[in-house]
Amino acid sequence: MYYVSTRNTQDRCTAAQAIARGLATDGGLMTPEVLPKLSANGLNTMKEMSYQQRAVFVMNSYLDDFTSSELASFAAKAYSGTKFDHKEVAPVRQVDDSTYCLELWHGPTCAFKDMALQMLPHLLTASLKKNQETKTVCILVATSGDTGKAALEGFRDVDKTRILVFYPKDGVSAIQELQMNTQDGGNVGVCSVVGNFDDAQTGVKKLFSDEALRAQLETRGYFLSSANSINWGRVLPQIVYYISAYCDLLRDEKIKKGDPINVCVPTGNFGNILAAYYAREMGVPINKLICASNSNNVLTDFIRTGQYDRNRTFYNTMSPSMDILISSNLERLLFALSDQDDNQVREYMNQLNSGGMYQVSPAIQTKMSRLFAAGCCDDAQTQKVIGRMWQEHKYLIDPHTAVAFDVLDQYRKETGDKTPTVVVSTASPFKFCDSVLGALGVTELAEGTAILDQLSELTGVPVPAPLAALKNKTPRFDQTVTKEHMVDQVLEMLK
Numbered sequence: 408m409y410y411v412s413t414r415n416t417q418d419r420c421t422a423a424q425a426i427a428r429g430l431a432t433d434g435g436l437m438t439p440e441v442l443p444k445l446s447a448n449g450l451n452t453m454k455e456m457s458y459q460q461r462a463v464f465v466m467n468s469y470l471d472d473f474t475s476s477e478l479a480s481f482a483a484k485a486y487s488g489t490k491f492d493h494k495e496v497a498p499v500r501q502v503d504d505s506t507y508c509l510e511l512w513h514g515p516t517c518a519f520k521d522m523a524l525q526m527l528p529h530l531l532t533a534s535l536k537k538n539q540e541t542k543t544v545c546i547l548v549a550t551s552g553d554t555g556k557a558a559l560e561g562f563r564d565v566d567k568t569r570i571l572v573f574y575p576k577d578g579v580s581a582i583q584e585l586q587m588n589t590q591d592g593g594n595v596g597v598c599s600v601v602g603n604f605d606d607a608q609t610g611v612k613k614l615f616s617d618e619a620l621r622a623q624l625e626t627r628g629y630f631l632s633s634a635n636s637i638n639w640g641r642v643l644p645q646i647v648y649y650i651s652a653y654c655d656l657l658r659d660e661k662i663k664k665g666d667p668i669n670v671c672v673p674t675g676n677f678g679n680i681l682a683a684y685y686a687r688e689m690g691v692p693i694n695k696l697i698c699a700s701n702s703n704n705v706l707t708d709f710i711r712t713g714q715y716d717r718n719r720t721f722y723n724t725m726s727p728s729m730d731i732l733i734s735s736n737l738e739r740l741l742f743a744l745s746d747q748d749d750n751q752v753r754e755y756m757n758q759l760n761s762g763g764m765y766q767v768s769p770a771i772q773t774k775m776s777r778l779f780a781a782g783c784c785d786d787a788q789t790q791k792v793i794g795r796m797w798q799e800h801k802y803l804i805d806p807h808t809a810v811a812f813d814v815l816d817q818y819r820k821e822t823g824d825k826t827p828t829v830v831v832s833t834a835s836p837f838k839f840c841d842s843v844l845g846a847l848g849v850t851e852l853a854e855g856t857a858i859l860d861q862l863s864e865l866t867g868v869p870v871p872a873p874l875a876a877l878k879n880k881t882p883r884f885d886q887t888v889t890k891e892h893m894v895d896q897v898l899e900m901l902k
Contacts, residue, residue, distance in 0.1 A: 408422060408439060408440065408441065408443070408468075408469060408470075408471050409421065409439075409440045410422060410424075410425035410437040410438060410439055410440065410639060411437070411438060411440050411747075411749075412431035412432075412433055412435035412436070412437060412438075412749070413431075413435040413436045413437075413438055413738050413739060413741070413742040413749065413752050414431065414433045414434060414435030414749055414752055414753040414756065415431070415433050415435060415749050415753075416440075416747060416749045418431055418432070418433065418435070419440070420437065421472050421537075422469065422470045422471065422472050422473070422534075422639070423472050423473075423533070423534035423537040423538055424534070424538060425437035425639050425640075426527075426530050426531055426534045426638065426639060426640040427531065427534040427535055427538055427540065427544070427632060428632065429546075429615075429631070429632040429633030429634075429635075429637065429638040430612075430615050430633055430637050430638070434612070434615075434616060434756070435738070435749075435752070435753075435756075436637050436639075436735070436736070436738050436739050436742075437638075437639050438639065438739050438742055438743075439469060439639075442685060442688050442689060443468035443469060443689065444689055444690050445650075445689050445690035445691070449464075449690065450650070450653060450654055450657060450664065450690075450691070451657070451664060452464070453650065453651075453654045454654050454657050454658045455658065456654070458486055458495060458496035458497060458647075458651055459479070459482040459483055459486050459496075460479075460482075461647060461650065461651045461654065462478070462482040462485075462486065462526070462644065462647045463475060463478045463479050463482050465646060465647045465650055465689075466478055466643055466644070466647065469643055470530075470643075472537060473530075473533065477533060480529075481526060481529035481530065481533070482526070484529060485525040485526040485529060485644075486525065486526075490514055490515050490521075490525055491513045491514050491515075491521075492513050492871065492872065493510075493513040495655070496513065496522075497509060497510065497511055497513070497522060497648045497651055497652070498510050498513070498655075499652050499655045499656065499659075499829065500802075501661070502800055502802065502830070503800075505825060505826075505827045505828065506815070506827075506828055506830060507652075507656065507661070507827065507828070507829045507830070508802075508804075508808070508829070508830050508831075508832050509648065509649075509652045509829050509830070509831050509832060510832045511648060511831065511832060511833055512805075512832065512833065512834050512835045514557075515557075515560050515873050516553070516556045516557045516560050516586060516873060517834060517835035517837065517838055517871050517873055517874055518552075518553035518556070518557060518728075518833060518834045518835070518838065519553070519679065519831070519832075519833040519834065520553045520554045520556075520557035520558070521557050521560075521561075522644055522645060522647075522648055523557075523636075523640075523641045523642070523643075523644040523645050524554070524557040524558050524560070524561040524634060524641070525557075525561055526640075526644040527558075527561060527634060527638070527640045527641055527644070528561045528562050528565050528568070530640045531544065531546075531568070531632065531640060532565060532566065532567065532568070534640075535567060540630075542625070542628050542629055542630050543567050543568065543569060543628055543629050543630075544567065544568050544569070544629070544630060544631075544632045545568075545569045545570070545571065545624065545629045545630070545631055545632070545897070545900075545901055546558065546562060546568060546569070546570040546571070546631075546632050546633065546634045547571055547573075547611050547614055547615070547631055547632075547633060547897070548570065548571070548572045548573065548611070548633070548634050548635055549572075549573050549574075549604065549607040549608040549610070549611040549635060550572055550573070550574045550579075550587075550604075550607070551574075551575070551578070551579070551604040551675060551676070551727055551728045551729070551730055551731055552574070552578075552579040552580065552583040552727045552728040553583065553728050553833070553834060553838075554634070554635060554636075555572040555573075555574050555583075555587045555597070556583065556586040556587050556590070558570060558572060558634040559572055559587060559590040559592065559595050559597070560590070561634070562592075562594070562595070562634065563590070563591060563592035563594070563595060564592050564593060564594060565594070568594060569594045569595075569596075569629070569900065569901065570594060570595050570596070570634070571595075571596040571597075571598070571896065571897060571900050572587060572595075572596070572597045572598070573598055573599070573600050573607045573610065573611060573893060573896075574587060574597070574598075574599055574600065574604075574607060575599070575600055575602060575603045575604045575606065575607050575730075576599035576600060576601055576602075576887050577723070578603050578604060578723060578727055578730060579727050580727060580838060580839050580841075580842075581841070581858075582837070582838045582839070582840065582856075582859075582874065582877070583727070583838060584599075585856070585877055585880070585882070586838075586874075586877065587884070588882040588883060588884045588885065589877065589880035589881065589882050589883060590883065590884075596884070596896070596900045597883075597884035597886075598884065598886045598887070598888055598893075598896050599886070599887045599888075600887070600888060600889070600890055600893065601887060601888070601889045601890070602889075602890060603721050603723070603730065604675075604727075604730055604731050605717075605721070605731060605732050605733050606890045607890070607893075608635075608731075608733060608735065609733070609890065610890035610893045611633075611635070611893070613893075614631065614893060614894060614897060615631055615633070617894065620894055620897065620898075623898070624897075624901060627901055627902075629901050635676075635735070636676055636678030636679075636681075636735065636736055637735050637736070641678065642678055642681060642682055642685070642736070642739075645678065645679060645682035646682045646685045646686050646689070648682075649670065649682060649683045649686035649691060649693070649829075650686050650689070650691055652829050653668065653686075653691050653692070653693075656668070656827070656829075661827070662827060665692055666692065666827070667692045667693070667694035667826055668692065668693060668694065668826060668827050668828065668829055669693070669694050669695045669696075669697060669824065669826045669827070669828040669829070670683045670693055670695075670696055670697065670828065670829050670831065671697040671699055671811045671812075671814060671815040671818070671828055671829070671830045671831065672696070672697070672698060672699060672811065672831045673699045673700075673701075673726065673729060673807040673808065673810045673811040673814075673831065673833055674698060674699065674700070674706070674729065674734075675700070675703070675706075675728060675729035675730065675731035675734065676731055676734050676735050676736055677706065677734040677735070677736035677737045677740070678735075678736040679831065679833070680696055680698050681736045681737075681739055681740055683696055683831075684696055684740065684743075684778065687778075688743075694824075694826050695778070695779070695780050695818075695824065695826070696778055696779045696780070697779070697780045697781070697782070697811075697814060697815060697818050697828075698710055698779055698780070698781040698782075698814075699781075699782060699783070699784070699810050699811040699813075699814035699815070700729060700781070700782070700783040700784075700810070700814075701722070701724045701726045701729045701730070701783060701784060701785070701786070701789070701806075701810050702722040702724055702783065702785050702786070703721065703722055703724065703729060703730050703731060703732055704783035705717055705719065705731075705732050705734065706734055706737075706781060707781040707782060707783045709737075709781075710775060710776075710779045710780070710781035711781060712772075713766055713767045713769075713771070713772035713775070714764065714765070714766045714767075715737070715755075715759065715764060715765050715766075715767075716763065716764040717732040717733055717759070717763045717764065718763040718764060719732065724785075724786050724789075724806075725786050725789060725790070725806045725839065725842040726786075726789060726805075726806040726807045726809075726810055726839075728807055728833065728834070729807060729810070733759070738752060738755075738756060740775075741755060741767065741771065744767075744770075744771045744774045744775060745768070745770075745771055751768070755767070780818050780822075781814075782813075782814035782817045782818060783810075783814065784809075784810045784813040784814055784817075786806075788813055789806050789809045789810055789813065789842075789846075790806075790809075790842065790845060790846040791846070792804075792809040792810075792812050792813045792846075793805075793806065793809045793836075793842070793843055793846035793847070794846045794847060794848070796809070796812065797846075797847060797866070803836045803843070803866055803868050804832060804836055805832070805833070805834045805835060805836040805838060805839050805842075805843065806839050806842050806843070807832075807833045807834055808830065808831075808832040808833060808834070809846075811830045811831060811832075812830055815828055815830055835871050835874070836862070836868075837859055837862060837863075837870055837871055837874050838874070840852075840858040840859060840861070840862045841858065843862060844858070844861065844862055844865070847865060847866070849861070849865065856877050856878045859874055859875065859877075859878075
């Protein structure tokens with residue numbers, strides 16, 4: 408199977424090359440030329456498999472330059488019992504008769520990014536060997552909160568890699584910031600950026616297109632790659648958990664073979680819900696993809712109108728991983744819905760870069776309306792949902808998951824759709840203790856990491872071990888730069 412740039416389908420490469428590159432040289436995203444389909448009995452075949460076995464089954468069809476034994480070894484290491492605190496890795500919890508929650512935060516950093524970023528280092532290091540790469544890869548990451556820590560943990564002390572994470576100063580939760588700034592490892596770096604996530608993400612993209620920087624790093628024995636969801640090696644492992652969730656519902660006889668489900672996903676950069684779209688295209692009977700946003704509702708407006716417009720007020724919310732106005736992975740959806748028209752995609756991206764907006768064609772908008780629904784939820788409503796879920800179900804959720812539950816409720820009231828729905832839960836509530844405690848009526852908050860115990864004592868829910876371990880850690884990183892000086896940080900780390 409070959410991968411092509413969303414902006415130039417003549418730029419073709421193997422899976423190993425696509426994963427090593429991270430981003431196409433023209434700024435496009437490397438994407439499969441053809442999406443493989445599950446066999447007629449594929450979902451039944453996976454029904455009794457472990458999560459690790461399902462990962463191999465799914466990824467094998469995309470990675471024909473990797474062997475099944477290689478992928479089995481990677482999956483066993485990535486999703487081991489020492490990394491994940493639940494034997495099912497990504498368990499599906501029933502909330503009521505027609506609502507299920509896919510919990511993606513049982514990994515080492517307590518966020519859904521672990522599902523991909525425990526696998527990506529294995530895929531990347533194997534890709535470098537297959538490509539006979541002699542240089543050291545420097546992985547640049549922009550994070551809105553969770554990707555940074557998950558990438559740092561995944562690549563910590565991995566041979567022939569360096570990793571540098573940029574996050575928006577004052578744009579992540581206190582626990583998220585502490586997780587990143589206390590990261591162990593001799594090959595890691597962390598730096599905050601003045602501004603919001605879009606500033607950090609735009610800055611990283613500029614570094615990738617900086618020819619002078621590339622040339623300078625090459626003389627030092629380095630080349631750049633990405634662990635953001637612009638890298639196909641990030642998106643592919645995410646497809647697995649949607650397929651796995653459907654298999655779990657089949658196995659537990661909550662649905663019958665062929666029964667449709669809906670999926671409701673809180674998303675900012677569009678990677679998580681894009682993976683659900685790919686699972687649908689592979690043959691999982693997903694009826695509606697419901698896109699949930701917070702007050703930064705650029706995706707809600709886009710899905711409803713076909714116009715993408717980032718020229719709007721940016722809000723710092725209690726669901727910071729969705730505080731994004733430039734949704735990078737949307738480019739892959741445009742590529743698919745335009746029947747891989749790279750000229751059309753390139754024109755949309757040029758319009759976005761120059762004027763901050765574009766309007767898709769009526770054909771794309773029609774396809775998108777058939778596939779997607781969208782809604783948004785502000786902080787006040789988010790807190791109400793956290794409180795209600797605890798009171799009615801004794802289910803403790805984080806703000807991102809609460810946004811999804813609220814948008815699902817809006818969708819059901821508007822449409823009357825009673826299709827069983829999987830809500831994607833993206834982070835442990837303990838990563839957002841202040842917001843969750845506030846939602847439960849607490850007005851006086853403990854300071855520092857003591858807030859973890861405060862939430863645990865109030866609810867009886869234990870603090871996840873990786874977060875409890877933060878109590879004894881001292882921050883290693885404290886630098887802040889403007890986006891214009893991010894290049895200096897890269898050169899300083901790689902001197």
